[in-house]
Amino acid sequence: GAVVSQHPSWVICKSGTSVKIECRSLDFQATTMFWYRQFPKQSLMLMATSNEGSKATYEQGVEKDKFLINHASLTLSTLTVTSAHPEDSSFYICSARFSQGGGETQYFGPGTRLLVL
């Protein structure tokens, strides 16, 4: 099956710094990728939809200036958490949309755990 990778798998940073997370589709091209956030013992919540070559679409309540998304190529989307604070500590998961034979599937990355001190 299709593979999606994320880097880094975990990161610890100081409050006020910015952190970039990469999401790559390894063996297929994805015009659309999605970024989710998961707090402890909660389900995944969609943050934004990343569209190749255009601006991301953010869900209600997600600050676009804080969570910068860049989908520069058909295989790479990045999420930058700017001026991170402890409340941004979470598990961030990306997914890539794969279309084939009239059907569509999302493949998920392994996630990035962010801890802001």
Added chain:
Amino acid sequence: KQEVTQIPAALSVPEGENLVLNCSFTDSAIYNLQWFRQDPGKGLTSLLLIQSSQREQTSGRLNASLDKSSGRSTLYIAASQPGDSATYLCAAPDTGGFKTIFGAGTRLFVKA
């Protein structure tokens, strides 16, 4: 707007028991439904993907059914093992089919 609900929220069973996890969704105009497993602190592992034209999918001891008319899906786990302990998430497309909406999950604990 699609809403996905999973019951029970948590389940503890002795090893060897057969069990059923339930998922319901409000918008039945879905093109597929997916079940995932998530171990603590880990990412998602896709278990089963059921297309809208299918009624069920099987993989080993897992069987997932889909009833679009009633807005329900079930995940059946046969002969449960301690290694099955994890959180099981159900996910369905949002109204319009573009985004994926997740249920809150069922936390399963299988006792040895």
